[in-house]
Amino acid sequence: MLNIKTKNRLSIFIAISVLSILIIIFILKTLEDNVLYFYSPSDIGESNEIVFGDKIKIGGMVKNGSIKTNENEIKFIITDYKNEIIVSYEGTVPALFAEGKGVVAEGRLQDKKFFLAKRILAKHDENYMPPKIKESLEKNAK
């Protein structure tokens, strides 16, 4: 038989482990509900799993000559040189947002070709390219 001391220790140990596991499950569950998935225009064009209306991120390059500004919005096209998506956005753009440069837009997909952005992120590095685009560009080059 275990003596009382060991028993006590064991029960404390078990209690703490159970508690930590519960906390971690709780954290992971919250995490799952709050992550933003990152897609390229091709992912959206070719996949059927993406739910419209969910908050997501889209990354790619701003297509040359595609930026248009009017009274209400900025419109531009994100491309991965295979598929394209039209983005509409209201607000200021980050400093490194420009045609032919990498961009990440956060917002909701209206349909397969149209994205309503709430936030535009451009990386604070002139040579930055979203990793996915780098991959697909490398693939396309082969």
Add this chain to the structure above:
Amino acid sequence: MLSNLGIIFSSISLLASLFLIHLSFVELKVSGDKIPKKIYKFSLVQLIFSLLSFLILLTGYIFSDFSMINVYENSHTTKPLFYKISGTWGNHEGSLLLWINILVIFSFLFLILNKNKNKNFKIFTLIFQNLLISIFFIFLLTNSNPFSPVFPVPNEGLGLNPILQDPALAIHPPLLYVGFVGSSIYFSAALAALISKVEAKSLAITLKPWISISWFFQTIGILVGSIWAYYELGWGGYWFWDPVENSSLMPWFLMTALLHSVLVLERRMGLYSWVIILSILTFTMSVVGTFLVRSGILNSVHTFANDPSRGLFILTFLVLMVFSSIFIFFKYAPSEKKNYRIFSKEFFILINNWFMIFFLAVVLIGTLYPVFLDTLSGEKISVGPPYYNFILTPFLIPLLFLMTSGPKHKWVSSETKKFFDIILFLSVFLFLIIFFVIKENNLLINLILLFSIYLIIQTIFDFYENLKNRNINLSRITSHFGFGLLIFFISINHIFSVESNFNVRMGEKKDIKNYVIKFENLETSSGNNYKSVIGYFEILNKKKLIKENLRPEIRIYNQPKTITYEASINSNLFSDTYLTMSNISDSDIFNIKFQKKPFMNFIWFSVLLISLGGILNFFNRKKEI
């Protein structure tokens, strides 16, 4: 010339570190309780040459010596002097040299300032600290040499990213580094204490000032970093739960836990192993932070050049460090008798520690999960503010409550003063007034407001009572008071922030809630190394009939050619008016972000108060109640 000198000086410093390790091991076998002069001398040599090598790099930057690749890549002759200086640590190699310098400075200061009588403890601390120093020096010289020459010598440098040309940004890395790297000394001391069996009280007294000082710098560093993000990134926020911000927050949680539990060690000689574990974890988290930032595996506003070999080095180092620490811990950890009475002061401190560990777990998982998911499944995700806000805010309520009631309790005993006292009544009363003024109906925010008021009032009363007894624990009171204010003002700021995005032509007006924003004029101007377009805006508050003028800028820097959008912020005591303007594709329409942010200055001030507590704790060596 400078390049060679730099390499020679840092090599001498490395040799001194290796000698120190050797001498220390020899010294362990010698009895006696005095550390020989030789060790002090070598430490001094190590310090001087390490500082000299940093000075060399600094000189290279100040006089634009482009014979060093590092200077060539990150500087330019037309850059203002201040940013030439800050350019020294604005890049990977230079910041690594700064890292090492802080390691060396702390090692030296610990050797000469620490009054602990146990000679072996001091020697072992020196050994561990110098192992760290040597490893990082070797990494510097073999992989990330800031002194590498370039040939032929270029005439002009490539320049520093203009977004990095900001006073707050220039000074926040060194501040954070003192915090980050400062934790190395209690990492080394903790391991040394295990091996040389230092007793609880003397360990606590030895560790305390180092913990307070690094905690102070870490807090200030986080503050200055946030201020930079607020002014420069143009999003109008001050905390984005960006992975790099998180990596500065994670060690902070542990330092905070340590700052509290070391008190238990000092007073009750309890939590010995726990303090050791926390010390080890804090430095580990600092290295993890450095790894995450420097390896470039994170997507963040801070992008540093990607170099897998650096990441690999830090990762290898990290694994070795963690495993050897675990090994030492299990080999030498003393057994402890634990008897904690519920509702004693130490009980509350233990709960504080659980909270800190929970916060750490939340932030760590949120930061690392995307990295793991990417490597495991190739799926790319990001974890944003909603996750952190959702999971952390509810826990602020019990935390605030415990911060209020914890300090009222005495050590050991579980006797308490009466629960429903005048302070609680006063807090509820104040809260109700605020509630009827602001009419916010989110329950969570209301509870947070109530409990932050409770904490604020309680600390004010504590201060008054302590003043009467002439026994003031000023550091605790200042920090807790600051934390109460911080949470209170963040909540108020959250409720009353106004944000609006719109497009506008020159001469047009826009109506946003109570404000009319008029775009009056555009002018061009030029600065030292940039040209700029300045927008003239007039903001009219319809309710109060106050006019404000704001001048956001679009700057075009020449080296490297970059555009930045400079926010114009009109900051007064109670509220900030914030305006950024951008323009793309040469259209005559400008994109505007307008924000009204109440109590920003109070938020900064609260964090300043919190950090002040660390400094007070550092200077206050006499016993508290």
